[in-house]
Amino acid sequence: MAMAKSKTLFSIFFIPLLFSTLITAKDPRFDRSLSPKSLGLRKEKLSHLHFYFHDILSGQNPTAVRVAQAAMTATSPTLFGAVMMADDPLTVGPEPNSKVIGKAQGIYASASQDDLGLLMVLNFAFMEGKYNGSTVSMLGRNAVFSGVREMSIVGGSGVFRFARGYAQAKTFWLNTTSGDAIVEYNVYVLHY
DSSP states (O other), X not given: OHHHHHHHHHHHHHHHHHHHHHHHHHSOOSOOOOOGGGGTOOSOEEEEEEEEEEEOOSSSXXXXXXXXXXXXXXXXXXXXXXXXXXXXXXXXXXSTTSOEEEEEEEEEEEOOSSSOEEEEEEEEEEOSGGGXXXXXXXXXXXXXXXXXXXXXXXXXXXXGTTOEEEEEEEEEEEOTTTOOEEEEEEEEEEEO
């Protein structure tokens, strides 16, 4: 009887433990620590990018369009709830015919009921020189009527892998009737 009881206790405790160990041993790991060098990452650099962002809402070829809005957006003094999709040119100079070096692609939305405060979620996609094919991702609050606004750089690709930093935006020109704007950007990016 004691022997049967021992076998039962053994079966109850040891066999499930053995089974769970075998299952765990066969599961592949989903994480591991790596050396930055194993990905070809070298010393971190700080880059300063300077360009102009052309946000054109008017005319036959707008670069930003409203894709959604709330029921109250039309009566809101801040256009609260308006969501815009952008594919804005980035240029070397403020002139509309200045050399295009990339695009600002993403979404911005009016996220404040009290002032014109935009939530910016944009990728700066570059198409010139050593940055061709690389992107920098920006996320932040853009208080449009402040002199200089600061937003976070939260990532990137290509040359800008593992990017972090900040962007400063300053309105160069604004048409309050159409909403068209040219914004000067100074972007400071730490990357490998």
